[in-house]
Amino acid sequence: MKILITGATGFLGSHLYEGALSDGIDSIGLARSSKKWQEFQLPGEPLIGDLSEESISEWIEKLPDDLTHVIHTAGIVHSFDKLIFQKINTLATIDLFKKLTKKYPKLHFVFISSLAAVGPSLPNIPHDEMTSLNPTSLYGKSKREAEDFLKQNLPPKWSLTIIRPPMVIGPRDPAVLDIFKMVKGRLVLQTGFRGTKKLYSFVCVHDVVGIIKESLKKDHQNLAVYFPSYPTDHSFGEIIEVISQQMGKKPFFLPIPFPAISALAHSMAFLRKFFPIELRLTPDKLHELKPQAWTCSGEKANSELGHQYLWSLEKTVAATLEDYQKRKWL
Numbered sequence: 001m002k003i004l005i006t007g008a009t010g011f012l013g014s015h016l017y018e019g020a021l022s023d024g025i026d027s028i029g030l031a032r033s034s035k036k037w038q039e040f041q042l043p044g045e046p047l048i049g050d051l052s053e054e055s056i057s058e059w060i061e062k063l064p065d066d067l068t069h070v071i072h073t074a075g076i077v078h079s080f081d082k083l084i085f086q087k088i089n090t091l092a093t094i095d096l097f098k099k100l101t102k103k104y105p106k107l108h109f110v111f112i113s114s115l116a117a118v119g120p121s122l123p124n125i126p127h128d129e130m131t132s133l134n135p136t137s138l139y140g141k142s143k144r145e146a147e148d149f150l151k152q153n154l155p156p157k158w159s160l161t162i163i164r165p166p167m168v169i170g171p172r173d174p175a176v177l178d179i180f181k182m183v184k185g186r187l188v189l190q191t192g193f194r195g196t197k198k199l200y201s202f203v204c205v206h207d208v209v210g211i212i213k214e215s216l217k218k219d220h221q222n223l224a225v226y227f228p229s230y231p232t233d234h235s236f237g238e239i240i241e242v243i244s245q246q247m248g249k250k251p252f253f254l255p256i257p258f259p260a261i262s263a264l265a266h267s268m269a270f271l272r273k274f275f276p277i278e279l280r281l282t283p284d285k286l287h288e289l290k291p292q293a294w295t296c297s298g299e300k301a302n303s304e305l306g307h308q309y310l311w312s313l314e315k316t317v318a319a320t321l322e323d324y325q326k327r328k329w330l
Contacts, residue, residue, distance in 0.1 A: 001025055001026065001068050001069065001216065002025075002026040002027075002028075002064060002066055002067050002068050002069070003020060003025060003026070003027050003028070003067070003068065003069040003070070003071060003216070004027075004028045004030060004047075004063060004067060004069070004070045004071070005017050005020070005027060005028070005029050005030065005071045005073060006030045006051075006070070006071070006072050006073055006074035006096075007030065007072075007073035007074030007075065008029030008030055008031050008037075008042070008046060008073075009029070009031040009032070009033075009036035009037050009040065009042070009046070010073055010074065011168070011170070011172050011173050011174065011175075011205065012073050012112065012165075012168065012205060012208060012209075013029070013073040013074065014036075014040050014042060014172060015170065015171075015172070015205050015206065015208075015209050016071060016073065016209050016212060016213075017029045017042060018042065018043075019206075019209040019210075019213060020213065021043060021044075023213065025213075028047050028063070028064075028067075029042065029044070029046050029047065030046065030047045030048075030049055030059065030074070031046035031047070031048060031049075032048070032049070032050045033048065034046060034048065040172065047059055047062060047063075051074055051088055051092035051093075051095075051096065052092070053092075053095055056092070056095055056096055056099055057099065060096075060099050060100065060103065063103070067104060067107065068107065068108060069107070069108045069109075069110065069216055070100060070107060070108075070109050070110065071110040071112070071212060072093060072096065072109065072110065072111050072112060073112045074088075075088060075089045075093075075112070075143075076088045076089060076139075077139060077175070078139070078280050078282050078284070078285055079282060079284070080268070080269050080272050080282050080283075082138055082284070085138045085139050085141070085142035085284070086138075086142050086145070088142075089139070089142035089143055089145075089146055090142045090143075090145045090146045090149075093111070093146040093149075093150075094146065094149050097109065097149070097150060097153070101153075101155055101158070105155070105157055106157040106158065107158050107159075108158070108159040108160075108161070108216065109150065109158060109159070109160050109161070110160075110161045110162075110163065110212060110215060110216070111146065111147065111150055111160065111161070111162050111163070112163050112165070112212075113143045113144075113146070113147055113162050113163060113164045114139070114140065114143050114164055114165060115127070115164050115165065115166040115201070115227065115294060115296050116135055116136075116137055116139055116140030116143060116288065117133055117135050117140050117141075117143035117144040117147060117164060118131055118132075118133050118134065118135065118140075118144075118164065118296070119133070119134040119135045119136050119140060120136060120288075120291030120292075120293060120294050121291075121293045121294060121295045121296065122293060123199055123292055123293045124199075124293075125295075126201065126229075126233070126295040126296050126297045127227065127295065127296040127297070128227065128296065128297045128299070128300065129225045129226065129227065129300055133147070136287040136288070136291070137284050137285070137287035137288050138284045138287075139284060139288075140287075140288075147162055150162070151223065154222065154223065158222075159218070159222060159223075159224075160222070160223050160224070161215045161218065161223075161224045161225075161226070162223075162224070162225045162226070163208070163211065163212060163215070163226055163228060164225065164226070164227050164228075164296070165203055165208055165227075165228050165229075166200065166201035166202060166203060166227070166228075166229050166294060166295070166296050167200050167201065167202040167203070167294070168202070168203055168204075168205050168208060169202055169203075169204060169205070169313075169316050169317070169320055170204050170205030170206060170316060170319065170320055170323075171205070171319055171320055171322075171323030171324075172205075172323060172327075173205070173320060175280065176320065177324060177329055177330075178280060179239070179240070179243065180243060180247070180320075180321065180324060180330060181330065182251065183240060183243045183244050183247055183249050183251050184247060184249060184330055185251075186249055186250070186251045186252060187251060187252055187254055188240055188251045188252070188253050188254065189254050189256050190236065190253050190254065190255050190256065191255075191256065191258055191261060191289050191290070192255055192256070192257060192258050193255045194292070195236055195253070195255060195256075196235060196236050196237030196240070196253060197235055197236070197237065197292070198235060198236045198291075198292055198293065198294075199233050199234070199235055199292065199293040199294070199295055200233060200234055200235070200236065200239070200293075200294050200295065201227075201229040201230070201233050201294065201295040201296050201298075202229070202230055202233075202234060202239075202313060202316075203228045203229050203230050203298065203309075203311075204230070204311030204315070204316040204319075206310070206311050206316075207228060207230065207307070207309050207310065207311050208228045210307055210310075211226060211228045211301045211305060211307050214301075214305040214306065214307055215305060218304075218305070224304070225300075226298075226300055226301045226304075226305070227296040227297060227298050227300065227301070228298055228301055228307075229295075229296050229297060229298030229301075230298065230309050230311070230312065230313070231298065231299075231309060232312075232313070233295050234313055237253075238313075239313065240253075242313050242314055242317050243317055243321075246314075246317050246318055246321050247321065258286075258289070258290060261281070261286065261289065262283075262286050264281065265281050265282060265283045265285065265286055266283055268281065268282070269282065269283050
């Protein structure tokens with residue numbers, strides 16, 4: 001087995017690269033630069049490149065002829081630029097896929113999609129792999145469009161695995177770091193007066209890595225889709241409570257009406273035209289903040305792949321907090 005991991009210095013990609021190497025899998029990590037590679041102290045040397053059309057054409061020629069798997073984790077999650085989602089998540093994925101099909105008559109392609117490609121769920125009715133895709137955000141739509149192309153253009157001798165994680169938490173995660181910072185500051189902003197009741201599925205990054213590695217053994221399948229999700233869902237209030245207990249803090253909740261959050265996001269988008277503002281609260285993220293539930297079932301990964309979810313929210317938060325403190329991110 002010889003694999004390529006795109007986005008190898010990203011949150012998920014870096015853990016996946018380490019996990020593959022620890023299992024003795026011959027792995028190549030694609031990174032835009034060596035800066036984060038050195039920061040995360042990843043072993044070996046990266047394959048330098050990005051998802052631009054010119055760059056893909058260059059680095060794909062450096063891949064070995066006996067490559068067996070490509071795990072495509074690279075992508076963009078939030079941006080003020082509305083067009084960037086389709087450019088990176090959809091069109092670049094399609095370009096990569098086309099170039100790989102020309103070089104490899106047989107390959108197992110693993111695409112890291114998202115629960116956002118399916119859309120929000122109803123309370124207490126989690127999505128499963130049979131749920132139709134109805135994304136509400138540009139990010140989710142870009143992932144769905146990439147999924148659709150891959151499914152419709154899969155070569156006969158190729159295998160395709162689609163992984164749709166919900167909220168992923170774990171060491172090195174820059175997104176959930178914002179929540180830890182709010183708890184540390186003892187003031188947690190919530191969306192509306194029912195913000196603490198919003199329900200979420202979550203999965204530890206280590207469980208996601210386990211499921212991806214287990215899926216690599218399913219080359220005989222033409223197409224497989226999995227939601228990696230811990231069996232227990234949690235409300236936003238419960239997530240904050242677990243983080244608060246681990247940090248020894250007792251924060252206060254400040255409800256912010258959704259119209260006010262929307263106005264702030266659009267104001268930041270306007271100001272960004274004149275100032276280099278980098279925030280995770282973008283107009284597109286409003287589509288993910290408003291729904292009351294984002295849940296999915298991880299049962300299929302358990303039944304088909306035999307995956308045992310070992311990382312509870314409490315265990316995951318403890319490991320994540322320890323990592324943040326070691327890196328002095330908090």
